[in-house]
Amino acid sequence: MIGMANPASVYCVEQGGESIIKQDKDGSEYGICKFKDGKEVDEWEFYRKNHDLTEKGVPEINKK
Template identity: 40%
Template sequence: MAGCTQPQPTAPTKTIGMPNPAAVYCQQSGGTRVPVQTPQGVSTQCKLPSGETLDEWALWRRDHPAKS
């Protein structure tokens, strides 16, 4: 019976939600995302072309200060 069945088309996958803005900013800045295991879980560092490495959200907050 398997020879008589028609293959079913697969639906294209869709991205859900929006990407992590800190991760996108790290990569747009030329950085490389580096996952680091901590006692609290996984933290992602951003290694910039200058050699500086910092938490990707710390980079985001540093370069995007809150407006008062």
């Protein structure tokens, strides 16, 4: 879907980080989440670590 936000980038910003797109030597791009303390993490790794994904791939954000 064109114009749909990257959920990992959105989650990064919601958690107080800054979504930054970097480029590998081969030209491929990837996102990092940079926090005010200088810590940087891969956006998707951060997202997956903090979300349970159902079998359909839909995040269960409010799961307790």
